[in-house]
Amino acid sequence: MVRLTMGSIRWAFNFGKWKPLREEWLLAAQSVQLEENQRIHKFVFRKDAKAALVGRLLLRKVIAEKLDIPWQKVKLVRTEKGKPILEDTEDHRISFNIAHQGDYTVLASEMGPSTVGIDVMKAERPNGIKGLKDFFRLMRRQYTDHEWVTILKNPDEQEQLCAFYRLWCLKESYIKAVGIGIGFELKRMEFHIYSPEVPIGQVILDTRSLQTEDMTEFTMPNFTHLGFSHLVDTAESLLESEDSNWENFTNKPENPSDWKRSTAGSLDI
Ligand SMILES: CC(C)(COP(=O)(O)OP(=O)(O)OC[C@H]1O[C@@H](n2cnc3c(N)ncnc32)[C@H](O)[C@@H]1OP(=O)(O)O)[C@@H](O)C(=O)NCCC(=O)NCCS
Structure with a gap:
C-alpha cells in the first residue's frame, strides 16, 4: 500500500532564537483566543510563553489556510485531556497537533479523518541528573527490552541519548494522536527503528510499531521552518491590542537560569 499524504503539513518555529519586538508580541498576543492569551500571561518564563503562543499561531494558521476560512472564524477548544480540537467536533476535514520543547514549537497536520500526533525533544541530559545510567534507570x-537494546547498542552516550529521545517522541506522538495523556503506560507501545541515524533534513519512513506493522509506504514532507512574518501572514486580531501583554512578557525572566541569576543578585543586596 502506498499512502500519498498530499495534505501533510510539518512546520517548525525556532522560538529559542525569537526575540520578539513589541509590535510582534502584541500582534501575536491579540491573534489568539482570550482564554489562550490569559493562559500565556500566567507563564513564569518567557521561553514557555513564546513556545505556547507560537503553538496557537501555528494551529490557527494551518486551519485557516487548509480549510480556507478566515482566521477569526477558527474556533478551538480542548478535550478534557487538554488536546486542542475544533469546536465543531463533527468537522473531520483536518487533524493537527503541536509540541514544544528545547528551542522549537512544531506542528503536524493531515487532511482528512486520520489523526496525527507530534512530539519534539532536545537531545540533552535532563537538569539534575548526574549520569546517563541514573537517568536510564x-x-x-x-x-521494552527490545527498545533498550536499540538504545544501548549505540557506542557513545550522546548517540544513546538520541536513540532514547527518538523512541520517546514516537511513543508520545502516538499518545498525542490518540489524545490520551500521562497515565498511559509507554511500555505498551514498542517501536522498531531500522535507520540508525536521522540525518538533518531527511525524513525517515521505515520506523515500525506493533500497531503500524501493516503500513508499508508513506510519502511525507520534511519540516518547513517558518519565520515570524510567515507565521502571522494570515493572522487577524481577535482581541484588542493591550500594552499589558508586552509589559507582562518583558517582566518575565527568559528561562530558569536567568531567574536564578537575578534571585542570587537580589540576595547579595
Ligand atoms: C499530552 C501530553 C502527554 C503532552 O505533554 P508534553 O510532552 O509536556 O508536551 P508537548 O510539547 O509534547 O505538547 C504540548 C501540546 O500538546 C497538546 N496537547 C495537550 N494535551 C494533549 C493531549 N491529551 N493529547 C494530544 N495533544 C495534547 C497541546 O497543544 C499542548 O500545547 P499547549 O498546551 O501549549 O497548547 C501531556 O500534556 C499530558 O499527558 N496531558 C494530559 C493531562 C491530563 O490527562 N489531564 C487531565 C486533567 S487533570
Whole structure:
C-alpha cells in the first residue's frame, strides 16, 4: 500500500532564537483566543510563553489556510485531556497537533479523518541528573527490552541519548494522536527503528510499531521552518491590542537560569 499524504503539513518555529519586538508580541498576543492569551500571561518564563503562543499561531494558521476560512472564524477548544480540537467536533476535514520543547514549537497536520500526533525533544541530559545510567534507570519501565537494546547498542552516550529521545517522541506522538495523556503506560507501545541515524533534513519512513506493522509506504514532507512574518501572514486580531501583554512578557525572566541569576543578585543586596 502506498499512502500519498498530499495534505501533510510539518512546520517548525525556532522560538529559542525569537526575540520578539513589541509590535510582534502584541500582534501575536491579540491573534489568539482570550482564554489562550490569559493562559500565556500566567507563564513564569518567557521561553514557555513564546513556545505556547507560537503553538496557537501555528494551529490557527494551518486551519485557516487548509480549510480556507478566515482566521477569526477558527474556533478551538480542548478535550478534557487538554488536546486542542475544533469546536465543531463533527468537522473531520483536518487533524493537527503541536509540541514544544528545547528551542522549537512544531506542528503536524493531515487532511482528512486520520489523526496525527507530534512530539519534539532536545537531545540533552535532563537538569539534575548526574549520569546517563541514573537517568536510564529512572526510565527503565517506560521502554521494552527490545527498545533498550536499540538504545544501548549505540557506542557513545550522546548517540544513546538520541536513540532514547527518538523512541520517546514516537511513543508520545502516538499518545498525542490518540489524545490520551500521562497515565498511559509507554511500555505498551514498542517501536522498531531500522535507520540508525536521522540525518538533518531527511525524513525517515521505515520506523515500525506493533500497531503500524501493516503500513508499508508513506510519502511525507520534511519540516518547513517558518519565520515570524510567515507565521502571522494570515493572522487577524481577535482581541484588542493591550500594552499589558508586552509589559507582562518583558517582566518575565527568559528561562530558569536567568531567574536564578537575578534571585542570587537580589540576595547579595
Ligand atoms: C499530552 C501530553 C502527554 C503532552 O505533554 P508534553 O510532552 O509536556 O508536551 P508537548 O510539547 O509534547 O505538547 C504540548 C501540546 O500538546 C497538546 N496537547 C495537550 N494535551 C494533549 C493531549 N491529551 N493529547 C494530544 N495533544 C495534547 C497541546 O497543544 C499542548 O500545547 P499547549 O498546551 O501549549 O497548547 C501531556 O500534556 C499530558 O499527558 N496531558 C494530559 C493531562 C491530563 O490527562 N489531564 C487531565 C486533567 S487533570
